[in-house]
Amino acid sequence: MPTIAIVGAGSGLGLSIARVFGSQGFSVALVSRTQAKLDDLAAQLTAAGIDAAGFAADVMDPASVAAAFGRITERFGPVDVLEYSPAPHNPVPGLRNAIALEADRDSIQPQLDYYLYGGIAATEQVLPGMIERGAGTILYTTGGSSMDPLAGHADFAATAIGSGALRTYALTLHRATAGTGVYVAHVPIFAWIGAGGPETQPDTIAQHYWNLHTTRDGAELPYAAA
Template identity: 25%
Template structure:
């Protein structure tokens, strides 16, 4: 008998759900027997059949509350929120090198997508979770929030702010049964890396190595990954599922790095 996560019949909202880490989280929580509401601009043929997809653009201020409301009306409440949507906002490409590169509009879009969308989702989720006597919020951040670099500064700053929000909300609502934790992926093998014009191609242009070699060797070496490879989305989804579970009842305000050993400090 494996470890029973006690998630069956509970209700989860997952944002940025159609691919990569979000899709892995949706499939994992659905496999645990949860009612899953998947929020993303487009649906995915890889969604399990019983997943409820809510098509929204999370850059719209009203979208997060709309998703939470759909979850409550469809399944009677909310137990778990996974704020996974993030990365480059629509139309932007990362990595973006240098502090002077992003302008005000770039900064605004980055914070809108990576911070404000999550803040709005948490704001909408808290009353629904309090009605159930508690819940679990998992914010998907990034190791970039904790490791400064001369690239992606607007993205990393937004994620650092998200880390603070998670810790602060966990402090306020922990006594009322709402746990808030952060998962910080390192470089993860998603289309962020592999799509045309993605990180692998950008770094290929900088390093002269082929995009495939960037993913398999150059990037892991550049980032000094202890495991020697990028993270798989499923490895992040598994940690999210554990944090969502009542089995993690005393874990709140924590930040789990799933990064192949990228972060070296104590």
């Protein structure tokens, strides 16, 4: 049974992606900072007949990410799909937004740790094995400001810088893995998830991820609410 690891899993898009892949026969490994919340999400998936479990880790602590993926491998075996979508719905220690005129090292470095270095830490746990097997999918999710900083709110300049760095990493990794059997793509979301009509709902957006995994077409596939 193939396995998807969702890093940054929550009750919105992460859970919806888990349901989509789980319904297609995937086991689901959920990763975020709080074990109790992960256990609740896993219970919901298990009730729906999906093999799922939670593995607590902090993306700003590479050692905890490595430990979590070690436990994932023990439970499910190799990871076939990695979806990385750190989206803080609750305050993250040390992480704050800043407008461009106020952005400094103290506000930008944690954003880089959260988006870029967290993404690299997770990728390091799965990419070598994927390349060795000649198969795998890695999808990185950010807000639309990573692709177009002018599209985001001015208060999120530091976030746009951090997530933009992750975007650059994703696009260069897409090119570097060409011909290896590993598919890497970036998904910038131009929508407030769950804040509008059906096109903004996580269940709708999650289908976009399954389409990417199955079609494996393109380095960057934005999702925009109509």
